[in-house]
Amino acid sequence: MWRNNSFVSRGGIWVLAQVPLMLLAFIVPIRFGAGQIIPLHPLAWLGALVTVAGGALIIWGFVSLGDALTPFPRPLDGVTLHRQGAFRLMRHPIYTGVILASLGWTLWWLCGIGMLPVLALAIFFDRKAAYEENWLREKYRDYGDYARRVKKFIPGVY
Template identity: 40%
Template structure:
């Protein structure tokens, strides 16, 4: 543990706490302070992104099975999953949650929720980088997988 790491955050608990707070804020803001109803096309786009993102996150979580953990620290007995959505992106759950949060913000036309979605994107970028350092230590095959598969967006990022 480095001097900047605290015992409560040794496995990445701080990322999870921030993630929960951001997701709760994104979900609650449109209900607590409703915005003007967005145009129908924006609402439909938002609902589509919400649905696709939720489906991607759900599929990815199911594909991980017993390897699933909210922490960036891999399970000691875990396996590296490289199939299904993990053949397209290294962190498809994060990508799905980002799509869903963006969709929710658009469907409600709420700029605050949209801003929190941007904060969530930054958090997931930091969390994914930390997670990948841990995965490299845990799985000898991870560097080759990282070379083949993009982090969040297939073929781009």
Template identity: 30%
Template sequence: MIKSWKDYLFVSIQFLLFGLYAFDFLPAFELPQLVKYIGLIFSILGFLIAVLSVLQLNKNLTVFPTPKTDSELMTFGMYKFSRHPIYTGLILFTFGYAFFKASLFKVLIALVLLLLFYFKTNYEEQKLLQKFSNYKDYKKKVNRFFPKIKNPQA
């Protein structure tokens, strides 16, 4: 599929935010040690989810929201629980690490990344619906970022 200016815009903003995340322009805030370590656990979990998802995506991987011409729809592994598990991992990592470091700046960047990922996935899913006839059914079964919680009484 052909990339548009939106592909380059989303990726540019994403990498700009990743670059900014490396810095801390605001003072840290106070958090109990337990909260910091819970944040660390979430950041490690997010990192592992992102890495595993990248490995599962394999030859389909691209930084752009427009899928590759020869790509296949992934519905197994991490993609069985989330339509965008790489973003899920990045969200968990950025928020978790921000709380571990007690960094207001990193929390703000993580919020902007979450918002960016929401809009980027909206655009990406338009492209996936065009490319894959079964994407609509997959979208009904699997949530965007986090797994569906099933009602035990249902």
């Protein structure tokens, strides 16, 4: 049982910090890209497919977490470690899905400068995941074994 259940102690600052980064990843490609909402260029079509794949991964991650779903990095009390569904392939499928959808959105809008917010999101979620994993290791004694078997973001790679 966690002693302090405040917004900050649950990792709320991480949640707040991701909002402007995600907004930038959404807005910058629209503002500075050469694409349009209906993809016409082959790269824009690829981007649309990657965006949809990222969205599907986010949804699969939500469903796979079930009752353990929380926006905060600190895991909820009374839930078990989830290793099924999307979590069989990667430890952080929701973060991966957001990064993937952002990359796809940037390609969709044909926006080179849009890669900067995507890169910032990737670095941010890598750090947030590392922070979150400290709590997961503390709460679940078998988390270390799971982390050795399952990669963080890219199955078999990273």
